[in-house]
Amino acid sequence: MPIPKPFRERYAGIVDDPGLFFETIEKLIPKSFRVNTIKSSSREVRENFEGYGIKLRQMPWYPDAFVSDEPNVGSVFEHFLGKIYLQELVSMLPPLVLKNELGDYVLDACAAPGSKTTQIAAMMQNKGTLVANDISYSRIKALKFNLEKAGALNTVITNQDLRFFPSSSFDSIILDAPCSSEGTVRKNSKLFNIWSEKKIHGHSSLQKQLVLKAFDLLKSGSAMVYSTCTFAPEENESVIDHLLQKREAKLEKIKIPDFRLSPGITEWNGKEYDPEIEKVARVWPHHNDTGGFFLAKVRK
Amino acid sequence: MNVLKYFAERFGIPKSLFDEYGIYAGPKGRVYLGPKKIPERPEIVSPGLLIARAESAVKPTTNFLQLFGAHATKNIVHISKEQAVSYANGQDIRIELEDNGYVIVECSGNFLGCGMLKSGILINQIPKAKRQLVKYI
Numbered sequence A: 001m002p003i004p005k006p007f008r009e010r011y012a013g014i015v016d017d018p019g020l021f022f023e024t025i026e027k028l029i030p031k032s033f034r035v036n037t038i039k040s041s042s043r044e045v046r047e048n049f050e051g052y053g054i055k056l057r058q059m060p061w062y063p064d065a066f067v068s069d070e071p072n073v074g075s076v077f078e079h080f081l082g083k084i085y086l087q088e089l090v091s092m093l094p095p096l097v098l099k100n101e102l103g104d105y106v107l108d109a110c111a112a113p114g115s116k117t118t119q120i121a122a123m124m125q126n127k128g129t130l131v132a133n134d135i136s137y138s139r140i141k142a143l144k145f146n147l148e149k150a151g152a153l154n155t156v157i158t159n160q161d162l163r164f165f166p167s168s169s170f171d172s173i174i175l176d177a178p179c180s181s182e183g184t185v186r187k188n189s190k191l192f193n194i195w196s197e198k199k200i201h202g203h204s205s206l207q208k209q210l211v212l213k214a215f216d217l218l219k220s221g222s223a224m225v226y227s228t229c230t231f232a233p234e235e236n237e238s239v240i241d242h243l244l245q246k247r248e249a250k251l252e253k254i255k256i257p258d259f260r261l262s263p264g265i266t267e268w269n270g271k272e273y274d275p276e277i278e279k280v281a282r283v284w285p286h287h288n289d290t291g292g293f294f295l296a297k298v299r300k
Numbered sequence B: 001m002n003v004l005k006y007f008a009e010r011f012g013i014p015k016s017l018f019d020e021y022g023i024y025a026g027p028k029g030r031v032y033l034g035p036k037k038i039p040e041r042p043e044i045v046s047p048g049l050l051i052a053r054a055e056s057a058v059k060p061t062t063n064f065l066q067l068f069g070a071h072a073t074k075n076i077v078h079i080s081k082e083q084a085v086s087y088a089n090g091q092d093i094r095i096e097l098e099d100n101g102y103v104i105v106e107c108s109g110n111f112l113g114c115g116m117l118k119s120g121i122l123i124n125q126i127p128k129a130k131r132q133l134v135k136y137i
Helices: A005-012 A017-027 A042-054 A089-101 A115-123 A139-152 A197-216 A235-247 A275-279 B004-013 B064-070 B080-090
Strands: A031-035 A056-059 A061-070 A085-086 A105-108 A129-133 A155-158 A170-176 A218-228 A250-252 A280-284 A291-300 B021-025 B030-035 B044-046 B049-054 B058-060 B076-078 B102-105 B109-120 B121-124
Touching: A005 A017, A005 A275, A017 B058, A042 A056, A042 A061, A056 B049, A061 A089, A089 A115, A089 A170, A089 A218, A089 A291, A105 A115, A115 A129, A115 A139, A115 A170, A139 A155, A139 B044, A170 A197, A197 A235, A218 A235, A235 A275, A235 A291, A250 A275, A280 B058, A291 B064, B004 B049, B004 B058, B004 B102, B049 B064, B058 B102, B064 B102, B064 B109, B080 B109
Parallel strands: A105 A129, A105 A170, A129 A155, A170 A218, B076 B102
Antiparallel strands: A031 A061, A031 A085, A056 A061, A155 B044, A218 A291, A250 A291, A280 A291, B021 B030, B030 B049, B049 B058, B102 B109, B109 B121
8 A cells, every 4th residue: 555645744844854764664674583692692693594594684783683684584493492583673672772771670561462571581681570561461472472482580471451550669661652553564564554643643642641650650760761663743752742741750862872863853733842852762764774663761 | 299399300400590580380280480579469460481380290391491401411302403393393203212201302402392202202292382394493
């Protein structure tokens, strides 16, 4: 399906190179995976793939991340063994942002199917306690499967609507919110069949509740990351602006060496956001040849 | 039966490896290895990694043996790469061994998981959802 006109109109004005942006999102996304350091190392995986004759590109911004020539990368022995995890590059960003300050008691608030959860478990070196929560009981099955395949020993699963999660004090939180998923169109070309601005507004109102709740579950002085895989400002900057209005939250600028991030927009549809919003990070697909993504790092 | 004692006796996997973790019992004899500190609320759906089902006998899980196979000293069955491709895809394998019981299946330093030796056949214990066609090994 071609890119819908309202979609083009929405984003042509906020992206640096609209032509290249629209061209890129019509291309298939390169096949990527992450090395599961609970069971292996990037060195072992690199050497084994060399033996198979499969060309890999190791990402300079995250040595555990690889892009593969072989589209059927799931058919390597390492995948069966749980030594690699097929994961989109942008999906690896939220844990990476908190890598050095995860702490011992961590919440992955919307965890299923577990790509980021298994990554966080590995970053915690399988120690401490990681709470992997998801509202959907049917998605918990995939979450459990993936956690066990990865060998996570520090992770418990809960099945709660985050809005009613009992009061807690986490050292760090990842809130990868349910969203309109516009940024995944490179792997799901049918996305535009179900795309509508009405859906964006529905997601936005839930996300505003979730971000406040996640902030309330955070220990004072600690950090959380809010992320989505969509371009819609209503689900991104607008949600963070809502948080800044309702809570004493501080934004921190995100930097990932060798990975290009763009600042947040400070105005959308005539509404001006808090100037601090510029500190959030947008990932445009044509900048790093990835999917689309949004990240905000919030300190309590 | 204490499953950690079973792992030590059957496979030589030392109990001390698990000192930092908690052992939790679930329904139908399920035993989990998880974090020591677990929140009281909300309700826990899974407290960690399912390591065994212990009813009349202890059955170790493939996920557990993949993770800790490297610490085992006995009851390890070595198979060729060709056999590993079959095993990963759910096939049983004929093996010239007279022992019986649960074993750890290994190929070139990689631990594929659990197997059941019986009358010269390595009966496949890889859960259906984990089986896959391996093209590169």
